[in-house]
Amino acid sequence: MASRAPAISVVVPMHNEAGNAGALVGEIAQALAGHDFEIIAVNDASSDETLAELQGAKAGVPQLRVINHRSNAGQSRAVRTGFLAARGSIVCTLDGDGQNPPGDLPALVAQLTRPDAPGQLAMVGGERVGRQDSAWKKFASRIGNGIRKRLLNDDAKDTGCGIKVMRREAYLSLPYFDHQHRFLPALMKREGYAVEFHPVSHRPRIAGKSKYTNIGRLFASISDIMGVMWLNSRSRQTGGWDEV
Numbered sequence: 001m002a003s004r005a006p007a008i009s010v011v012v013p014m015h016n017e018a019g020n021a022g023a024l025v026g027e028i029a030q031a032l033a034g035h036d037f038e039i040i041a042v043n044d045a046s047s048d049e050t051l052a053e054l055q056g057a058k059a060g061v062p063q064l065r066v067i068n069h070r071s072n073a074g075q076s077r078a079v080r081t082g083f084l085a086a087r088g089s090i091v092c093t094l095d096g097d098g099q100n101p102p103g104d105l106p107a108l109v110a111q112l113t114r115p116d117a118p119g120q121l122a123m124v125g126g127e128r129v130g131r132q133d134s135a136w137k138k139f140a141s142r143i144g145n146g147i148r149k150r151l152l153n154d155d156a157k158d159t160g161c162g163i164k165v166m167r168r169e170a171y172l173s174l175p176y177f178d179h180q181h182r183f184l185p186a187l188m189k190r191e192g193y194a195v196e197f198h199p200v201s202h203r204p205r206i207a208g209k210s211k212y213t214n215i216g217r218l219f220a221s222i223s224d225i226m227g228v229m230w231l232n233s234r235s236r237q238t239g240g241w242d243e244v
Helices: 021-031 050-057 075-085 102-113 135-152 168-172 180-190 214-233
Strands: 008-014 037-043 064-068 090-093 121-128 164-167 194-200
Touching: 008 021, 008 075, 008 102, 021 037, 021 050, 021 102, 037 050, 037 075, 050 064, 064 075, 075 090, 075 168, 075 180, 090 102, 090 168, 102 121, 102 164, 102 194, 121 168, 121 180, 135 214, 164 168, 164 180, 180 194, 180 214
Parallel strands: 008 037, 008 090, 037 064, 121 194
Antiparallel strands: 090 164, 121 164
């Protein structure tokens, strides 16, 4: 692996995604052909063949780096591990289940890095169009997103969308907690950063199964929203700073 840092890092958390892992890595490489990038697949202690599939993919995708958690720690921790390992100043994330088409990544990168972007723009989040999930899952998500948006005032319609593009430095300035990945727009705004959104596509899961239940996600979200509300209530901004 060359020591020179790439411009873009793509972080993909994975847990028991055999059947999705290798194909997804290939799709990411194809989508970012012509860009200076690396792919960081974080295997969150999978009990299936995910790790072996990722190791096999390295032969065809030299930009791939595989990081293996020794113990299962959850999606937010896998994302954070990827950010800590990333060498690019721009970091993209997408879910390891293959439902986020990697072909959407270049558009989000372009929006974040455009010459006329606001100076504090630190994140462009995807908003799924034509979501390919069950009616019940979409209903529960719509209710949860509505409650979160009203209570946190984060302007996000779809924080559950895995495709996001962020400035690495901005992400690492955020307070970390389990399930943090569901609240990134609110946390970015808390630190004084600007957040924008971009419509992205969505497709059905081909292999494996969802790691969450609607009831489990609901109870976790209520507790987490209260925690983020507390964090926001304790935030004070400097208006920027200067060395004098």
